Amino acid sequence: MTRYDSWTPEKGALIIGDMAAEGRTALLPILHEIQAGFGHVPAEAVPMIAEALNLTRADVHGVVSFYHDFRETPVAPRVLKLCRAEACQAAGADQVARRVAERTGLACGETSADGALAVEAVYCLGLCATAPSAMLEGPGVEGGRRLGARLGGPRLERLIDEAVR
Amino acid sequence: MSVTIYLPKDAAALALGADEVAAELTRLARMAGRDLNLVRTGSRGLFWLEPMIEVATPAGRIAYGPVEASDVEGLVAAGLFEGGAHPLRLGPPAAIPFLARQTRLTFARTGIVDPASVEDYRAHGGWAGLERALELGPEGIVEEVVQSGLRGRGGAGFPTGVKWRTVAAAKAPQKYIVCNADEGDSGTYADRMIMEGDPFVLIEGMVIAGIAVGATRGYVYLRSEYPHAAAAFALALDEARRAGFLGARIGGSAHDFDIELRMGAGAYVCGEETALLDSIEGKRGQVRAKPPLPAHQGLFGRPTVINNVISLASVPFILAEGAAVYRDFGMGRSRGTMPIQLAGNIRFGGLYETAFGVTLGELVDEIGGGTASGRPVRAVQVGGPLGAYFPRALFDTPFDYEAFTAAGGLIGHGGVVVFDDTVDLRAQARFAMEFCAIESCGKCTPCRIGSTRGVEVIDRIGAGDPKQITLLRDLCETMKFGSLCALGGFAPYPVLSALDHFPEDFGVGAAGSAAAAE
Numbered sequence: 001m002t003r004y005d006s007w008t009p010e011k012g013a014l015i016i017g018d019m020a021a022e023g024r025t026a027l028l029p030i031l032h033e034i035q036a037g038f039g040h041v042p043a044e045a046v047p048m049i050a051e052a053l054n055l056t057r058a059d060v061h062g063v064v065s066f067y068h069d070f071r072e073t074p075v076a077p078r079v080l081k082l083c084r085a086e087a088c089q090a091a092g093a094d095q096v097a098r099r100v101a102e103r104t105g106l107a108c109g110e111t112s113a114d115g116a117l118a119v120e121a122v123y124c125l126g127l128c129a130t131a132p133s134a135m136l137e138g139p140g141v142e143g144g145r146r147l148g149a150r151l152g153g154p155r156l157e158r159l160i161d162e163a164v165r
Numbered sequence: 166m167s168v169t170i171y172l173p174k175d176a177a178a179l180a181l182g183a184d185e186v187a188a189e190l191t192r193l194a195r196m197a198g199r200d201l202n203l204v205r206t207g208s209r210g211l212f213w214l215e216p217m218i219e220v221a222t223p224a225g226r227i228a229y230g231p232v233e234a235s236d237v238e239g240l241v242a243a244g245l246f247e248g249g250a251h252p253l254r255l256g257p258p259a260a261i262p263f264l265a266r267q268t269r270l271t272f273a274r275t276g277i278v279d280p281a282s283v284e285d286y287r288a289h290g291g292w293a294g295l296e297r298a299l300e301l302g303p304e305g306i307v308e309e310v311v312q313s314g315l316r317g318r319g320g321a322g323f324p325t326g327v328k329w330r331t332v333a334a335a336k337a338p339q340k341y342i343v344c345n346a347d348e349g350d351s352g353t354y355a356d357r358m359i360m361e362g363d364p365f366v367l368i369e370g371m372v373i374a375g376i377a378v379g380a381t382r383g384y385v386y387l388r389s390e391y392p393h394a395a396a397a398f399a400l401a402l403d404e405a406r407r408a409g410f411l412g413a414r415i416g417g418s419a420h421d422f423d424i425e426l427r428m429g430a431g432a433y434v435c436g437e438e439t440a441l442l443d444s445i446e447g448k449r450g451q452v453r454a455k456p457p458l459p460a461h462q463g464l465f466g467r468p469t470v471i472n473n474v475i476s477l478a479s480v481p482f483i484l485a486e487g488a489a490v491y492r493d494f495g496m497g498r499s500r501g502t503m504p505i506q507l508a509g510n511i512r513f514g515g516l517y518e519t520a521f522g523v524t525l526g527e528l529v530d531e532i533g534g535g536t537a538s539g540r541p542v543r544a545v546q547v548g549g550p551l552g553a554y555f556p557r558a559l560f561d562t563p564f565d566y567e568a569f570t571a572a573g574g575l576i577g578h579g580g581v582v583v584f585d586d587t588v589d590l591r592a593q594a595r596f597a598m599e600f601c602a603i604e605s606c607g608k609c610t611p612c613r614i615g616s617t618r619g620v621e622v623i624d625r626i627g628a629g630d631p632k633q634i635t636l637l638r639d640l641c642e643t644m645k646f647g648s649l650c651a652l653g654g655f656a657p658y659p660v661l662s663a664l665d666h667f668p669e670d671f672g673v674g675a676a677g678s679a680a681a682a683e
């Protein structure tokens with residue numbers, strides 16, 4: 001199973017260097033690349049980004065903490081995102097969450113003891129006509145990510161199988 | 166002998182196993198010695214039939230669905246490659262009643278064309294709007310969009326032409342076109358379908374907007390929950406650039422225009438237009454006070470057109486066919502067609518593009534076929550998490566901006582979410598407050614604090630204290646009038662509609678709730 005790359009200032013500098021010329025507007029694209037590469041935005045990256053974009057550390061930290069996607073601690077290699085928004089609620093999202101909890105021991109917002117899998121809530125994946133739905137993500141997932149819709153029965157079991165593998 | 170099969174690569178079709186179907190088709194075609202031309206399209210939006218495959222035959226395309234990988238062997242044995250008979254055979258897709266009853270102007274090509282091919286787009290009428298736009302020139306384009314009566318499809322319903330006119334009149338060294346592809350509302354997926362299934366129509370719409378107002382740069386701000394749309398759109402941008410529809414001197418004209426794709430980072434409020442601009446600028450996605458309007462001081466302080474995906478994707482048709490053709494559809498001040506998205510607990514869930522004026526009851530009961538669970542429909546939420554819950558008593562409400570406002574709701578982005586009789590409307594009202602608390606940008610107190618208090622008050626009602634209902638109504642009033650944007654300002658819609666139409670779920674009779682309101 002491939003995991004996230006481990007952070008070094010050199011690798012961080014490589015990402016920042018490419019994009020810093022655009023100035024502050026490059027902040028989200030830079031954070032996305034760092035998050036995608038290392039599974040989180042390491043504390044050490046913040047002053048480097050701030051300096052490259054001519055911002056204060058507090059400013060960069062404020063942005064990192066505002067957006068749900070950016071994490072300050074490493075995210076599990078596999079994340080199972082369960083949609084908990086209205087269309088999925090109407091179609092049985094709670095039953096899906098219960099079944100996932102039964103098999104993984106994890107409720108939304110929890111990470112497994114070995115740190116390999118996290119289960120999270122997400123608010124709409126645009127699969128609302130085939131609700132309830134979920135997305136399994138991470139470098140350990142075949143193809144990077146797998147979507148599941150109309151979850152229940154064997155389709156849900158297969159998605160969980162892949163999540164716990 | 167070669168055979169052409171169309172199979173969606175739309176995210177919902179993928180979620181239901183389209184890639185596994187593709188692998189089986191490829192394997193079995195090879196075994197049968199057939200040369201398979203597999204075209205990955207978007208979805209036609211008949212999601213209860215996905216994955217739906219279509220085979221090219223001399224008599225036109227023949228559809229089959231819903232197809233699972235395990236069905237493919239039997240299908241091939243039954244003569245799939247020739248359009249043979251099989252229990253999953255649906256016949257010509259255009260004759261399927263759900264599709265036959267629609268008026269597809271904006272979604273005319275989605276599910277039909279190869280979304281990666283500029284040429285296929287052209288072969289199906291693409292780029293004709295741009296051609297006419299170049300003939301008309303900036304003023305003529307703006308006038309055409311004004312005359313079409315097109316209103317913003319992202320939620321607020323502001324006339325698109327009027328917005329463009331303001332930006333066109335502004336004097337500035339640089340202007341921008343920003344496409345709002347944040348599509349955060351539950352129950353909505355039309356933007357996603359366009360970006361995955363017919364991305365060039367959005368690119369064409371943005372290029373036309375650029376020419377109309379004198380902007381040379383465009384941004385598409387797409388939510389990070391849509392990685393498949395991001396990949397499809399990024400590919401389309403490359404293809405359009407290669408074919409000369411983006412970049413310098415578009416189509417040999419004097420106009421330059423290019424588009425950059427930007428990803429959001431999981432914040433619902435970034436769908437609000439000014440928060441979105443701040444996010445592109447590299448800031449926290451917080452709502453700006455208006456004025457100044459983005460049309461005067463938008464992205465990087467410059468005049469900016471900010472429009473929803475569907476608003477922009479509607480423009481090529483309007484230019485190609487003329488404002489009057491578009492305007493002739495609809496009712497009252499709601500002109501043209503609206504891609505309505507049927508979702509939730511619904512039998513025939515999918516995209517239904519039709520002229521304004523169809524009633525909510527027709528949409529849910531007739532077109533949508535009622536619930537998927539087979540139980541009675543009890544409530545329908547229209548317009549996303551900030552939209553009202555409608556009871557059956559309001560099913561005669563026509564789909565029209567003004568009619569929905571009059572009924573205490575909103576159309577929003579056209580999402581219709583169906584619930585059966587197991588729904589607990591108090592829980593739904595609580596969720597609306599909770600969602601507002603999670604997603605609040607934090608700028609104003611009624612939204613930031615009020616939503617948290619709202620959850621607590623609803624919990625106390627649930628614990629059997631109906632006196633709290635007066636408090637809840639007061640709180641909603643404060644949020645409605647004291648919030649800077651519609652996140653805090655509209656959260657009362659789902660809450661109060663649940664309370665007004667389904668008082669029994671709050672432990673009070675209809676009379677009790679009316680008394681509490683006084």
Ligand SMILES: Cc1cc2nc3c(=O)[nH]c(=O)nc-3n(C[C@H](O)[C@H](O)[C@H](O)COP(=O)(O)O)c2cc1C
Binds near residue numbers: 321437476650
């Ligand atoms: C909290 C909030 C979220 C919004 N989310 C979206 C969205 O996801 N997509 C969208 O097009 N408009 C959204 N809007 C509406 C936009 O602010 C704006 O009205 C729209 O992008 C204008 O484009 P249009 O005129 O083409 O509709 C949202 C508004 C608010 C207050």
Ligand code: SF4
Binds near residue numbers: 604606607651652654
């Ligand atoms: S209403 Fe809420 S989201 Fe909107 S500006 Fe105020 S705090 Fe921000």
Ligand code: FES
Binds near residue numbers: 088352
């Ligand atoms: S509400 Fe779950 S996918 Fe849209």
